[in-house]
Amino acid sequence: MSFFKKLFNSPKEKEPEEASLDLQNLPLDQIFVKNFIKNNGKFLYCTTLEEVTLNLSNIIQENSWDTVSCNDIDLLKLIKSIKVKTTDKLSNLFPIFLSCEHLIAENGSILFSSNQLKENKISELAENFIVYATTSQLVKSKGESLTGIKTRYKGNIPSNISAVKSYNPNSEDNDFMNYGNTNSKNLYLLLFEDL
Template sequence: MSLFKKLFGSKQKQEASGTGTDQRGKFMPEIKLPTDEKFTINFKKNGGKFLYCDSIEEIYDCFNSILSENNWTQEQVCCIDSKLSTTFQKYNFSKSNTCQNATLLLSPCENLVADNGAILISSNQIKESKLNDLPDNFIIFATTSQLVDTIGEGLRGIKNKNKNQIPTNITTIKHFSIKEENDFLTYGSSSKNLYLLLLEDL
């Protein structure tokens, strides 16, 4: 499954056949997009930066490129999640669990929500830290199997995976441009400069 092939391929087919949304009557039902395509469109609309990878080596290459592009060092990266720290064990990250002096948080997530292009996270990833207390810059590591259509579906998944102890501090990040904080529509939400490293696992 290639998100980019689906996304760009479907547009080309529409243009070639002339059956885009402009040709549809106003009473026709809306075309239901695949979950991955819908997430990609909404995530980019929210200002997120998206890197699709076929292998863990590609993930490392993209991660290095992000650090280089922003002049960030490995020591400025905080990774609270122990499993992800193991995946990125060749890097020299900040050892602090609070990310107090870090520039960047590297984190997994619970789910990627297609309906609004949001990232669903919980105490499994960020402990009891509030979003405002975490760095302004996030790199989220996720897999294609974590894509869900709605927040409700994501919450049910969290409940099913954690039957013994449901995580706390469940929240979504859906504004990925720091300047948006001045917009009254995003008042009270925490905007993050966010990169998504998405690994194909289906």
């Protein structure tokens, strides 16, 4: 638990250059978590599947959701013990519970593909996402994540590869490189320790 103490008890603001040098010396999971939280993501660390189910239940109750979209057979097994209706159709009507391809440490983003999203664009889906991921899905950079997809799926590379890196749908991004990117989501990450 000293990791969480380090994460939430920062004694003073460091200079940007000094802070970036500190980030380079951290383990990959800590870099991801710092960047993810900096981008307004909500993070729940889980060491057992029971914890995953309990946290999922708490998220659903906290937000008073009565229906959740989920099209993943394995994730449906986790959600079936919770008193909530499910639909396998992803849309903008209900919060979405899904997995991802990778967690990218360099900017705290989460990479998805057609394996999770099917033919849907992230911008057309609901504002609320609950993402189940494992620590083995952590990668250092975008390039590493794309190489991982290429290696994992060999000749059958999924389409619709896109990422969410802003977790506040109401924020305004003035960076011209992100102009028109409406992939911001209110996102909860259930990170399961599998290493």
